[in-house]
Amino acid sequence: MIHFEDVSKVYENDGKELRAVDHVDLRIEKGEIFGVIGFSGAGKSTLIRLVNLIEAPSDGKVLVDGRNLAALPKPELRKVRRKIGMIFQHFNLLESKTVYQNVAFPLSLAKVPKKEIEARVTEILEFVGLEDKAKQYPDQLSGGQKQRVGIARALTTSPEILLCDEATSALDPQTTKSILDLLKRVRDQYNITILMITHEMQVIKEVCDKVAVMENGKVIEQGTIFDVFSNPEHPTTKNFVRTVMQDDIPASILKQVEGRAGGRHVYRVTFLRETAGEPILSKTAKNFDVDVNVLYGQITELQGVPFGNLIVELQGEDAEILRAIHFIQSSVAVKEVVADAG
Template sequence: MIEFDGVSKVYQAGGHELRAVDEVDLTIEKGEIFGVIGFSGAGKSTLVRLVNLLESPTSGRVVVDGEDLTRLSKPKLRKVRKRIGMIFQHFNLLESKTVRHNVAFPLAISGVPKRELQERVEEILEFVGLSYKADQYPEELSGGQKQRVGIARALATSPDILLCDEATSALDPETTKSILRLLKRVRDEYNITILMITHEMNVVREICDRVAVMENGKVIEKGSIFDLFSSPKHPTTQNFVRTVMENEIPASILEGIEKRGSERNIYRITFINEHAGEPILSRVAKQFEVEVNVLFGQITELQGTPFGHLVVELQGEDKEILRAIDHIQSNVSIQEVEAHAG
């Protein structure tokens, strides 16, 4: 549906080159919600503006539904842009217009007949839950309601693609959840491909099917949500994952282990799907001559699937510990942890 093929965007600043996007290769499939995450200045907002050629790439190809946008004439590019909706961080609403007129605006400039325009506006306002606010002005709305208007306006022209540039960054956590649920409905009911640009890992965890991590204009890691949460490779990805799933053992606990003077046998156990609810460690403690000391743990949900990890200390004879590890490995993933106090 969307393909970045060796795409770069270079700016000239004070006689120096700034590579905002650097040789990016990405493919976003039809009907998926794809997240691009990165810290400020990573290049993610520039990347999303390349999709509808609000920014033209310095090199490489931007392909949408099989068409290389960099080779299209202006009339054909305008036609493609009508199939691409965009949602902004700060809503970008017309303050002097009512909710109804804000949603109708892209239809009006496209020359849609009045009756068809009115029917479409009513349909979309019903979908986003704002029919009762149709005649109010943006200043009378909450932040979440303003973003719903932004979503309705983006959907008015029946796009195939929805670009979301930090669409929830100006919202509180509860409102963010409601907007993410709405975007999921947009994908499911309209089969729209959504490209999410964000710096919030909880947004990625909540809604995205796959994700790419950007740093200094480059994609440094990409994959499914499970891949990135269960086994992040790059330090930047690991930092993002820690913002929603802390997995560092508190120093006070490690200091307590050191004071006991016992040899450390610390392991991280990862649980996925049905294993998240199984009493695996309880069975280990009963079947083998080991004691299981849970140091840290967390279970969450990724795309409706339970996922979590426990950091445990296994105490006992080496032989029994190895037997216990073999048993755990037959059910779930287990890795030794090198942990240091201080």
């Protein structure tokens, strides 16, 4: 659906070059919710503006349905752009117009007949849960309601692609979740491909199928949500994942462990898929002469798949601990965090 082929975007300022997007290769398939995450200045906002040619690439190609947008004649480009909706961080609503008029605005510009506009706007307002707000003005709405108006407006032209530019960063956590649930319904009911940029890893975890991590204009890591969250490789990706998947041992607990006498080892145990429900640590304690102490961790879901990340301490003789670790490794991934024979 959307394909970035070795795409770069370079700006010039006082004779100096700023490479906002640097040789990016990405493929977003039809019907996916694809997230792009990065810190401020990573290049993600520039990247999303290349999709509808608000910004033209300096090098490479941006293909939408196999068509190079930069090579299209203006009439053809306008047709393609009508199939690309956009949702903004600060809503970009017309304050002097009602909710109904805001949602109808793209259709009015396209000179769609009044009866068709009325039918479409009524349908979309009902879909986003704002049918009772049609006559109200933006300043009478909450932030979440304003964003629902923005989503409704983007949907009126029956887009095939929806671009979300930090669409939830101005919202509180509860409202953010409701908007993300709405975006999932948009994808599922209308089969719309969604490309969203954000600096919040929780947003990526909640709604996306795949993610790309950007830094200094480059994509430094990409993959499915499950793969990236369960096994992040780049340090920046690991930092993002830690914001929603806490796996560092609290200093107070680590101090207690380090102060104990006798043989002990601390490990990170990763449970994937069906193993998340298996009593592996309980079996270890029963079958081997070791004490198993869970220090820290959590069990969560990634794309509906159970994922567990636990920090455990094994106490006992080194040889017996080694046997226990081999047993655990037969079912799940194990990585040593701290080793101290005392």
